[in-house]
Amino acid sequence: MSLLIGLVLAHAGLLAEIAGYVPVLLLDEVTAHLDPLRRHALYSELARLGAQSWMTGADANAFAALSEGAQVFEVTPGQIRAQAASRVY
Secondary structure: HHHHHHHHHHHHHHHHHHHHOOOOOEEEEEEHHHOOHHHOOOOOHHHHHOEEEEEEOOOOOHHHHOOOOOOOOEEEEOOEEEEOOOOOO
16 A cells, blocks of 8 residues: 555656646545554655645544644534644644
């Protein structure tokens, strides 16, 4: 899984170089496949890219180490709520 994530991030970086903008990244359940060290590396790389990134996941704890600038939403049937602890700058 790390190889696939690396390819997606490399492609986003290449698009940024060539086109001058970073694409929006949609990463479904990406944290479920990573240990805490690799999750931290993913979050750092997303911050470095400056991409708007949407990540889904069933385990809220997997997103606990997100860097500043992240906003977390809880989605339940019929509702979307911003988490009280969201950090938006």
